[in-house]
Amino acid sequence: MLKKLDRYILFKFLGTFVFIMGLLLLITIVVDFSEKVDDLVASELSAWQVVTGFYLHFLPFITSLIGPFFVLVACMFFTSQLAARSEVIAILNSGTSFYRMLYPYFLGATILGGAFYIGNHYLVPYSNSKRLEFEGKYIYKSREGMRFNFHRTIAPGTIIYMENYSPSQAHGYKFSIDRFAGKQLVYKLMADKIEWDASKKKWHLSNLFIRQLNNGRDEIVQADAADSVFTFTPADFQFAKHVKEEMKTPELIEYIQYMYASGQQDIEFYEVERYRRTSSAFSIYILTLMGVSIASRKMRGGLGWHLVLGIGLSGLYEVVMKFSVTFATNSTLPPVIAVWIPNVLFAALAIYLLKKAPK
Numbered sequence: 001m002l003k004k005l006d007r008y009i010l011f012k013f014l015g016t017f018v019f020i021m022g023l024l025l026l027i028t029i030v031v032d033f034s035e036k037v038d039d040l041v042a043s044e045l046s047a048w049q050v051v052t053g054f055y056l057h058f059l060p061f062i063t064s065l066i067g068p069f070f071v072l073v074a075c076m077f078f079t080s081q082l083a084a085r086s087e088v089i090a091i092l093n094s095g096t097s098f099y100r101m102l103y104p105y106f107l108g109a110t111i112l113g114g115a116f117y118i119g120n121h122y123l124v125p126y127s128n129s130k131r132l133e134f135e136g137k138y139i140y141k142s143r144e145g146m147r148f149n150f151h152r153t154i155a156p157g158t159i160i161y162m163e164n165y166s167p168s169q170a171h172g173y174k175f176s177i178d179r180f181a182g183k184q185l186v187y188k189l190m191a192d193k194i195e196w197d198a199s200k201k202k203w204h205l206s207n208l209f210i211r212q213l214n215n216g217r218d219e220i221v222q223a224d225a226a227d228s229v230f231t232f233t234p235a236d237f238q239f240a241k242h243v244k245e246e247m248k249t250p251e252l253i254e255y256i257q258y259m260y261a262s263g264q265q266d267i268e269f270y271e272v273e274r275y276r277r278t279s280s281a282f283s284i285y286i287l288t289l290m291g292v293s294i295a296s297r298k299m300r301g302g303l304g305w306h307l308v309l310g311i312g313l314s315g316l317y318e319v320v321m322k323f324s325v326t327f328a329t330n331s332t333l334p335p336v337i338a339v340w341i342p343n344v345l346f347a348a349l350a351i352y353l354l355k356k357a358p359k
Helices: 002-043 047-084 087-093 098-139 249-261 267-295 304-332 335-356
Strands: 147-155 158-166 171-181 184-197 204-215 217-226
Touching: 002 047, 002 098, 047 087, 047 267, 047 304, 087 098, 098 147, 098 249, 158 217, 249 267, 267 304, 267 335, 304 335
Parallel strands: none
Antiparallel strands: 147 158, 158 171, 171 184, 184 204, 204 217
C-alpha cells in the first residue's frame, strides 16, 4: 500500500520524466524535420502520411535511444527541488530512513524499466522496420552496395566465396564452392562470374572450372558457361544494414544462430544489439539510484549544478558504452560482457554515492 509520500514522489518522478522527454522529443522532431523537409516535399506526401508513416514510428526509436539517460536528469531535477525546499531533511527527520525514501523511486524505475524492456525487445524493432522502410522509399532511396570477400557456409562442410557481390543486381565475380570431407577438400568449383537468372530461377556461371576427387582420382571439368541449380538464392544474400534494429528479440536470436551456422562475419554487432536491449532497460535502476544519491544533498549552485552533473554523467555513461562496444566488435571481448561493463562500473559508483548520501 503506497503512502501519501510514496505517491507524491512516484508521480512527481514519472511526471518530470514525461515532461522532460516530451520537450526533448518535440525538439528532436523539429530538428529532424528541418533536415528532411526537402525530401519530404519532393515526395509529395501529405502531412498525415508523414506523421503516421514516419514520425509515429520515429518516437519509439528516439525515446529508446535517449530515454534512460534522461531518467537520470529527471530524477536529479525533481530530487534537487525537494532538497532545495528542505523536504528531504523533513522526510528524514520524520523518521523515514533514506533507504525507505528510495522505495517510490525504485517503483518508478521499475515502471519505466519494464516499459523500456518491452519496448526495446518488441515495440521499437517493429517501429524501426516501418521507419527505415519509409526512409528508404522516400528520403534516402539507397541501394545495397557491393560486398567484398564474401563467404558463406551453405551446408556442413560446404563453403561458397565471392571476391565481390552486388545484392541489388544479384551477381558476383570470382565465385567458388569448396566441399570438404573432414579436413580433405573433395570438390571445388570456380567461375569468373555468377549471376541470377530470374526467369529460369537458376544461377548462370561463366568460364567455370570443376575439380572433384572421385575414388582417389581427380576429375576435371571446364566449360565456358553453364546453368546450375544451387540450394541458395539471392534472397539468402540480402544485407540489410539495419536488420538488427528491425528484428524483435526472438527473431534476432534465431538470426544469430543462423549466422553462426552459416559462418557469417560481424556476428558481434548483432549480439551487442541483443544484449544492449536488456542492459539499457536495467540501467534505469542504476541511474535512478545515482540521481537520488547526488541530488538529495544541497550544494552550492543548486538545481543548475545538479542538472549539469546529471547530463555529464549521462554523457560519460554513453562514452563508456561506446568504448566497450568497440572492444567487443574489434577484439575478443565477449559482447555480453562489453554491454554490461558500463552498468557494472556505474553500479559501483552509485553504491559509493549512496553511502555518501545524507542519512
